[in-house]
Amino acid sequence: MDLKKSFINKNFIFRLDSNNILSNLNRIMTRNLALTKVSENHTGLSNNIIKCWKWNVNKILNIQENKKYAILILNCRITQKKDIIKRFWNEASLRITVDGGTSHWDKFLNHLSHDEQKSMKCPDLVTGDFDSISKEILQKYKEKHCKIISTPDQDFTDFTKAIIELNNYCEENKVQMDYALVMAQNSGRLDQILGNIQTLHQIKENRLLHPQTRVYMMSDDSISWLLHPGDHIIEIPIESRNGNAWCSLIPVGEPCISVTTSGLKWNLDNQKLNFGGLISTSNTFDGSEQVKVKCSHTLLWSMEVPTLM
Ligand SMILES: Cc1ncc(C[n+]2csc(CCOP(=O)(O)OP(=O)(O)O)c2C)c(N)n1
Numbered sequence: 633m634d635l636k637k638s639f640i641n642k643n644f645i646f647r648l649d650s651n652n653i654l655s656n657l658n659r660i661m662t663r664n665l666a667l668t669k670v671s672e673n674h675t676g677l678s679n680n681i682i683k684c685w686k687w688n689v690n691k692i693l694n695i696q697e698n699k700k701y702a703i704l705i706l707n708c709r710i711t712q713k714k715d716i717i718k719r720f721w722n723e724a725s726l727r728i729t730v731d732g733g734t735s736h737w738d739k740f741l742n743h744l745s746h747d748e749q750k751s752m753k754c755p756d757l758v759t760g761d762f763d764s765i766s767k768e769i770l771q772k773y774k775e776k777h778c779k780i781i782s783t784p785d786q787d788f789t790d791f792t793k794a795i796i797e798l799n800n801y802c803e804e805n806k807v808q809m810d811y812a813l814v815m816a817q818n819s820g821r822l823d824q825i826l827g828n829i830q831t832l833h834q835i836k837e838n839r840l841l842h843p844q845t846r847v848y849m850m851s852d853d854s855i856s857w858l859l860h861p862g863d864h865i866i867e868i869p870i871e872s873r874n875g876n877a878w879c880s881l882i883p884v885g886e887p888c889i890s891v892t893t894s895g896l897k898w899n900l901d902n903q904k905l906n907f908g909g910l911i912s913t914s915n916t917f918d919g920s921e922q923v924k925v926k927c928s929h930t931l932l933w934s935m936e937v938p939t940l941m
Pocket residue numbers: 731761763764785786787788789790791
C-alpha cells in the first residue's frame with residue numbers, strides 16, 4: 633500500500649480508494665516477478681520441472697519455534713479449544729483481527745479468566761471497512777494502541793485487503809512469514825465461504841504474499857488450503873489417521889484434468905475432478921502416515937483434525 637496516499641493519524645491509517653489497491657497490487661506483482669526469479673533459482677525449479685510441496689499439519693498444531701507466522705481472525709465465532717487459540721495467538725509474529733473478527737476476538741477474551749486475559753497479546757493490526765464492528769469495540773482497540781487500518785474499498789473483501797496489509801507489514805518490517813493461519817468459518821453465508829476461497833486463489837494469482845508464505849484456513853475442527861499443480865505430500869496427524877476423520881479434494885475454480893492419490897480410502901488414478909463430473913467429498917484416510925496427491929490443476933484440500941475442538 634502506498635502510504636503517501638493514506639491518511640496516517642498516529643495509529644490510524646485510512647486507505648484511500650480502489651486505485652490505491654490496484655496500484656498496490658501492481659507493485660506487489662512487479663516485486664514478486666523478481667522474487668519468483670530468485671526463488672526459482674534457489675530451488676532449481678523451472679516450468680518443465682514438477683513442483684513438490686510437503687505439508688505437515690503437526691508442525692502448525694505444535695508450533696515450531698523457528699517458524700514465523702501471522703494469525704488472522706475473520707468475522708466468525710471462535711470455536712476451537714481455548715488453549716489452542718491462546719497458543720496460536722500469543723506465539724504468532726503478527727496478529728490481525730479483521731472487521732467483525734475484532735468483536736469475535738473481544739468475545740473470546742471476555743470468556744477468559746482475568747489472569748488469562750492479561751496474558752493475551754493485543755492485536756497488532758485491526759483492519760476492515762468497519763461495517764461489522766461497533767464504534768465502541770473499535771474505540772476500545774484504538775485505546776489499546778492497536779494499529780487501526782481502514783480498508784474501505786468495496787471491490788475486495790476485507791479478508792483480501794487484510795492479506796495485502798499483512799504483506800505491507802512484512803515488506804515494511806523486512807520479515808518473511810512461513811505461513812498465515814486464518815481463523816474462518818465454513819458455515820453460514822455461502823457467498824462469504826466462497827469469497828474466502830477466492831482470496832486463497834487471489835493470493836496465488838496476484839502474488840499477494842511472498843511465494844513461500846503458505847496460507848491455511850482453520851474452521852471448527854478442519855484445516856484447508858490450496859494444492860497447486862504439482863506433487864504434494866501431506867503428513868497426516870495421528871488423530872486424523874486413526875479415527876474416521878474426513879478429508880476432501882475439491883476442484884474449486886477450475887476442473888482438475890488429472891489427479892492421482894495415495895493414502896486415501898477412495899484414491900484417484902489419473903482421474904479428472906470437476907463439478908458435474910467427479911469431486912471427492914467425504915473421503916477419509918487409509919491409515920498411512922502420508923497422503924500423496926499429484927494434480928494438474930489447483931485443488932482445495934480440506935481435512936478434519938478432531939483435536940482442534
Ligand atoms: C461484481 C461485484 N459484485 C459484488 C461487489 C461487492 N463487493 C465485493 S467485495 C465487497 C466487500 C465485502 O466486504 P466484506 O467485509 O468482505 O464482507 P461484508 O460482510 O462486509 O459483506 C463488496 C461490497 C463488487 N464490488 N463487485
